[in-house]
Amino acid sequence: MVQNNLQFEIQGVALLDIAKKFGTPLYVYDGQKILDQVALLKQAFNTVDLRIKYATKALSNLNILKLMRKSGAGVDAVSIEEVHLCLHAGYQPEEIMYTPNCVAFDEIQQAVKLGVMINIDNIPMLEHFGTYYGQEIPICIRLNPHILAGGNAKISVGHIDSKFGISVLQLKHVLKIVEAYQLNVTGLHIHTGSDILDATVFLKGAEIVFDAAREFKDLQFLDFGGGFKVGYKPGDVTTDIMDVGQKVSEAFKAFCEEYGRNLELWFEPGKFLVSEAGYLLVKANVVKSTPASTFVGVDSGLNHLIRPMMYDAYHGVVNLSQTEGPERVYTIVGYICETDTIAADRKLKEIKEGDVLAIKNAGAYGFSMSSNYNSRLRPAEVLVLDGKAHLIRERESFEDILRHQVDIGL
Numbered sequence: 001m002v003q004n005n006l007q008f009e010i011q012g013v014a015l016l017d018i019a020k021k022f023g024t025p026l027y028v029y030d031g032q033k034i035l036d037q038v039a040l041l042k043q044a045f046n047t048v049d050l051r052i053k054y055a056t057k058a059l060s061n062l063n064i065l066k067l068m069r070k071s072g073a074g075v076d077a078v079s080i081e082e083v084h085l086c087l088h089a090g091y092q093p094e095e096i097m098y099t100p101n102c103v104a105f106d107e108i109q110q111a112v113k114l115g116v117m118i119n120i121d122n123i124p125m126l127e128h129f130g131t132y133y134g135q136e137i138p139i140c141i142r143l144n145p146h147i148l149a150g151g152n153a154k155i156s157v158g159h160i161d162s163k164f165g166i167s168v169l170q171l172k173h174v175l176k177i178v179e180a181y182q183l184n185v186t187g188l189h190i191h192t193g194s195d196i197l198d199a200t201v202f203l204k205g206a207e208i209v210f211d212a213a214r215e216f217k218d219l220q221f222l223d224f225g226g227g228f229k230v231g232y233k234p235g236d237v238t239t240d241i242m243d244v245g246q247k248v249s250e251a252f253k254a255f256c257e258e259y260g261r262n263l264e265l266w267f268e269p270g271k272f273l274v275s276e277a278g279y280l281l282v283k284a285n286v287v288k289s290t291p292a293s294t295f296v297g298v299d300s301g302l303n304h305l306i307r308p309m310m311y312d313a314y315h316g317v318v319n320l321s322q323t324e325g326p327e328r329v330y331t332i333v334g335y336i337c338e339t340d341t342i343a344a345d346r347k348l349k350e351i352k353e354g355d356v357l358a359i360k361n362a363g364a365y366g367f368s369m370s371s372n373y374n375s376r377l378r379p380a381e382v383l384v385l386d387g388k389a390h391l392i393r394e395r396e397s398f399e400d401i402l403r404h405q406v407d408i409g410l
């Protein structure tokens with residue numbers, strides 16, 4: 001039992017006690033696990049000038065951003081709102097990479113005013129940028145390497161039919177624009193998708209970036225995006241980060257030698273840094289048998305964690321309230337009026353009404369993709385740091401549902 005309980009502790013604090021104190025549904029993050037992941041990435045790339053730009057969109061609570069900053073990581077922001085959030089969290093503009101997609105030019109102009117690094121994602125924008133700013137503002141260019149990678153079609157963004165980046169096949173066109181406007185291109189970027197498994201995909205991407213980079217004279221960094229795969233299922237194959245680190249670093253150093261200058265190597269991991277650190281704690285409301293399944297209905301759903309329904313994502317589940325006794329097969333579902341299966345056909349310790357379940361790997365794209373669908377309230381968030389559980393976001397209240405609605409007096 002002690003052994004079982006240990007799995008359900010964060011820095012010596014029992015998840016069950018956290019649920020009792022703050023209620024459910026609740027997002028809980030292990031701050032130390034986040035710091036450990038940052039350290040691991042640094043270690044894997046310790047022979048190059050690595051810069052980590054945490055992908056804010058994965059988990060954007062201010063305290064998480066501040067923790068990242070303390071760990072020495074910069075940030076990648078995909079909207080002007082995320083840029084403001086990162087500035088609010090204490091980041092200096094030069095620590096922020098702004099990687100928007102399909103935004104209006106005025107958002108780019110705002111980002112220029114704020115002084116962050118701009119990552120240009122299409123040719124019309126590049127020309128527009130040239131017209132307005134010429135060589136005055138350094139930029140990065142997002143290339144689409146046409147690599148089909150990623151665990152799911154919805155999270156593969158670097159393939160031939162993807163809306164992201166400027167095709168590497170258009171490099172000649174890009175170079176003409178750079179020449180005509182005398183653009184100051186200091187970085188090249190690719191991001192091929194999420195859940196990328198092995199070093200060869202990263203190496204393939206890197207080779208494409210190197211080929212393009214030979215055409216630019218003033219580069220300071222190459223940015224290989226995010227996408228490291230973490231384990232969701234027991235026995236899942238995950239990115240071997242030390243292997244990727246060693247192989248990509250070697251290729252990178254060889255390139256720098258040829259280029260004649262040492263460049264910075266950037267990565268923008270989201271999942272890798274925060275996925276495993278997060279748990280969504282929920283309570284079993286109903287245990288209901290049908291001819292085909294035993295459903296456990298919990299006080300959460302796709303409004304709080306959309307990944308299972310949106311990406312067919314697998315999230316491990318444990319019954320925190322029962323550590324002994326028989327196991328049964330359950331399908332864990334939410335309370336949303338729509339099919340919202342969180343986990344199907346899982347063998348768990350027998351579940352009784354009121355038991356608290358922990359949904360694992362909920363740190364990345366959990367809270368940040370949550371909504372008020374069905375007019376439900378979003379969960380509170382707790383960060384465990386130095387053995388102490390801190391509330392970092394209050395649970396919503398009914399006032400939040402009404403906020404911004406305008407009653408026209410009907």
Ligand SMILES: *Cc1c(COP(=O)(O)O)cnc(C)c1O
Binds near residue numbers: 055272
């Ligand atoms: C989403 C995103 C990332 C992070 O992807 P992960 O799979 O979470 O590592 C990195 N860079 C960009 C540009 C992104 O859009």
